[in-house]
Amino acid sequence: MxxxxxxxxxxxxxxxxxxxxxxxxxxxxxxxxxxxxxxxxxxxxxxxxxxxxxxxxxxxxxxxxxxxxxxxxxxxxxxxxxxxxxxxxxxxxxxxxxxxxxxxxxxxxxxxxxxxxxxxxxxxxxxxxxxxxxxxxxxxxxxxxxxxxxxxxxxxxxxxxxxxxxxxxxxxxxxxxxxxxxxxxxxxxxxxxxxxVVRGKEFKSEKKGQLDVLNEVVETLKSDLSFPDESYDSLQERKVKLETSIDDLRKSLSQINKSLSGIVKEKRDTALELFSVEERNNNIRTNLVNFETLEKVYISDIERLRSQEEAAFLLGIGHHAQCEFCGNTPKNICKDLKDVESLGNFSQLEIEKIKLKLSELNETRLRLQSQLDIYNSKASGLRYKLKELDDEVEKRTPELTIIDGELSECTKEKNLISTEIRLLERISVFYKRLQETEVTAVPKKYKSPxxxxxxxxxxxxxxxxxxxxxxxxxxxxxxxxxxxxxxxxxxxxxxxxxxxxxxxxxxxxxxxxxxxxxxxxxxxxxxxxxxxxxxxxxxxxxxxxxxxxxxxxxxxxxxxxxxxxxxxxxxxxxxxxxxxxxxxxxxxxxxxxxxxxxxxxxxxxxxxxxxxx
Missing domain, CATH: 3.40.50.300 (P-loop containing nucleotide triphosphate hydrolases)
Structure with a gap:
């Protein structure tokens, strides 16, 4: 206050x-x-x-x-x-x-x-x-x-x-x-x-200093020009043409990229499908190898059981009279011979069961082999398709590289010309200030009123x-x-x-x-x-x-x-x-x-x- x-x-x-x-x-x-x-x-x-x-x-x-x-x-x-x-x-x-x-x-x-x-x-x-x-x-x-x-x-x-x-x-x-x-x-x-208001003598001194600085700025900017003999309008025309070319190249590049993106997607999908088929083939091959091993086991079991059956048969021949070992009559056949006879009968039954499993195994092997043939054929087709797609990509890559190179060159030239245009605009601004400073009269002091x-x-x-x-x-x-x-x-x-x-x-x-x-x-x-x-x-x-x-x-x-x-x-x-x-x-x-x-x-x-x- x-x-x-x-x-x-x-x-x-x-x-x-x-x-x-x-x-x-x-x-x-x-x-x-x-x-x-x-x-x-x-x-x-x-x-x-x-x-x-x-x-x-x-x-x-x-x-x-x-x-x-x-x-x-x-x-x-x-x-x-x-x-x-x-x-x-x-x-x-x-x-x-x-x-x-x-x-x-x-x-x-x-x-x-x-x-x-x-x-x-x-x-x-x-x-x-x-x-x-x-x-x-x-x-x-x-x-x-x-x-x-x-x-x-x-x-x-x-x-x-x-x-x-x-x-x-x-x-x-x-x-x-x-x-x-x-x-x-x-x-x-x-x-x-x-x-x-700057006084006359001071104004003239400041004006001279400003003119010297502005002249130096204009000359420095001119020395940075890449096309000193080309006019502002000519550079603008070149810039417009380059912008048109850049737009056309970008459109072509966009079309090729769009086409390639479809091929790349198809290639990716084909590769995934091939991977799935080959994974299935590997599973089938593994199963066939396992079935082959199982078949050998079945045959080995049959041979063992047949041996048991033949031995039981041979042990039971001629033992309906007195036993040469114990002297018992046929009515008093020993329990051991009965067990041998039972073993021979059991072996015969087991052989029949294994033969049935072996038959089923062979049928399954035939089916898997048929599937393997089908998947192998499909995998071959997918590999061929992948090669075709790779060839298509390789075919289009040079074109893409050429267009990309042309786009890079045009962009580089356009940026250079844009920089040149900005330099000319700055030169114009400073040159205008230079002229304005030259024609500016000594400011008049205020009047008492x-x-x-x-x-x-x-x-x-x-x-x-x-x-x-x-x-x-x-x-x-x-x-x-x-x-x-x-x-x-x-x-x-x-x-x-x-x-x-x-x-x-x-x-x-x-x-x-x-x-x-x-x-x-x-x-x-x-x-x-x-x-x-x-x-x-x-x-x-x-x-x-x-x-x-x-x-x-x-x-x-x-x-x-x-x-x-x-x-x-x-x-x-x-x-x-x-x-x-x-x-x-x-x-x-x-x-x-x-x-x-x-x-x-x-x-x-x-x-x-x-x-x-």
Whole structure:
């Protein structure tokens, strides 16, 4: 939140005691005799806001080594300390009368910042980051600083009576910055979007460098050309023809690949079928070998059984009488001979069974042999078919290789030509930039009106300015306008600068107050403080004042109550803080509503303050 600056207290520090002034009211007036330190107070505030130095007032100032200022910045309390003299600032949190390390915030400095210590503007403008202000009509920019901004709310005695615009500092080299700060406050828009214009000498130097670089780029690109004598259109025609050829070759290649894919599939299917047939053949051959072995077993069994049968037969012949071994009669044939006879009968039966199995085995062998012959014939046919398919693939492969080679060559040539075309296009682009650079004239700097605030902002400012003049009863004002040539107001056709010192002072003050009012009304940032040294110099004593006799318009104004209404208006205006240094007496009916410090000078009595220090 950018609520601005509010000064609570300023004090000068020595070893024993401090000299201070507190600002408890939004309007605070320091008045009194001459040479009492009133202007030193204004300069001290300026010193604490970042001015380069603060003059010493001897012998009074010799005892003081440091200045401190308590403030609210964007609503937060701080105390700023600065040695007298010094380029450094020490900032502490809270409103404190002496340094407390526990509340230390940071160091800041006047001038160029260092790696770790920022410029004091970084502190006071902490809510305004990256605001850029044009320094001149070339659009060269610098960051907004508290020093630039102070010219819109701070007025020394010398400045307030000047015939220059209230927002310029007297240094003509800074006029553009001052005007653009005024524009920033009026509109809320800085100059960060303004494009910087290169100065003539720098532009010519940059142009020469650009031409040298572009020429070198064009020549380098030309050296990379493979067909330097062939035109862009000719290369485009070749590229189109090659693209047509590539499309035709890809179609042919696709057709051959499609045909080959069918053959390959058929070959794969045939090979699988051949594998299945040969696997079946192997199974049959294995079975036939096994059957042959089984046949030998059967024949061997038959021969063994026949041997048993013959032996039983021979053992039973002639044994129907007495047995030659045991002497028994036929009725008493031994059990062993009966067993032999039974064995012979069993062998005969087994032989018949084996012969039956052998017959079945032979029938099975015949069937398997027949199947083997059929599968052998089928396998032979499949092998022949595979050979035919291999021959077809081999026949088409050379054609495929030729087309693939032609496609590769065409693609290679097309890529080369495409690269060539891109090179020519890049050469054309850079050559165009080369020509454009050659014919580009030195850019013209901006004109002053390019930086003028919008008319509606100026109109609103002038309206507020006139309302304030009416509020303070400034005599005979019917119109307030703005002169862009001087960046100052014109009252009823009369420039402010043509008035006497005192009238210029009051009109200068109204200028800065109107700017504050405009910002508050529009919700635009403003520091929220106005510091004026001698805005009512019109009401000076012509015999005692260093400014001498009053001009005619000053005399006319001095006969009015503008001074009273001016102070009354500020006392009722809560839009900001107003700190005023004046020589004139303050109307008694206002002292109860405003803050007042009176310096009585050498004639100060007991309990009266003689001066600032």
């Amino acid at each position: 950018n609520s601005g600056i509010n000064i609570k207290k300023i004090f000068f520090i020595d070893d024993n005691e401090n000299a201070s002034i507190s600002f408890s009211n939004h309007l605070h007036i320091v008045h009194g005799a001459s040479n009492t330190g009133k202007s030193l107070l204004i300069e001290a505030i300026d010193y604490m806001l970042g001015s380069e130095g603060l003059k010493e007032v001897k012998p009074e100032s010799e005892r003081y080594s440091e200045v401190a200022m308590q403030i609210h910045l964007n609503g937060e309390p701080y105390t700023v300390f600065r040695k007298w003299p010094s380029d450094s600032f020490e900032v502490y949190h809270d409103l404190i009368d002496s340094k407390d390390e526990a509340k230390f915030y940071s160091y800041f400095k006047h001038g160029k910042e260092t790696k770790s210590v920022k410029n004091i503007s970084d502190f006071y403008l902490s809510g305004l980051r990256n605001v850029e202000i044009s320094s001149n009509l070339y659009g060269e920019k610098s960051a907004l600083s508290i020093r630039l901004l102070s010219r819109t709310f701070f007025s020394s005695e010398e400045k307030i009576i000047s015939s220059n615009s209230p927002i310029v500092a007297g240094d003509t080299s800074e006029d553009s910055k001052n005007k653009n700060v005024f524009k920033f406050l009026l509109t809320g828009r800085d100059d960060s979007n303004i494009k910087t 390019d930086f003028y605030p919008e008319s509606d902002a100026i109109d609103n400012f002038c309206r507020i300015y006139k309302e304030i003049l009416d509020e303070i009863h400034f005599p005979d004002v019917s119109e307030v306008s703005f002169d862009y040539s001087t960046f100052d107001v014109v009252i009823d056709g009369k420039p402010r600068s043509l008035n006497g010192k005192g009238v210029r002072a009051i009109l200068h003050s109204v200028f800065k107050i109107a700017l504050l009012q405009h910002c508050k009304e529009k919700g635009i940032y403003h520091p929220g403080i106005i510091i004026l040294d001698s805005p009512l110099v019109t009401y000076r004593d012509p015999l005692k004042s260093k400014y001498g006799e009053l001009d005619a318009d000053e005399k006319q104004l001095s006969n009015t109550k503008v001074s009273y209404h001016f102070l009354k208006y500020l006392s009722e205006n809560n839009s900001g803080q107003f700190i005023i240094v004046e020589n004139i007496d303050i109307p008694s009916n206002l002292t109860s509503t405003i803050g007042v410090d009176t310096f009585y000078g050498k004639n100060a009595e007991i309990d009266q303050r003689s001066g600032l220090l």
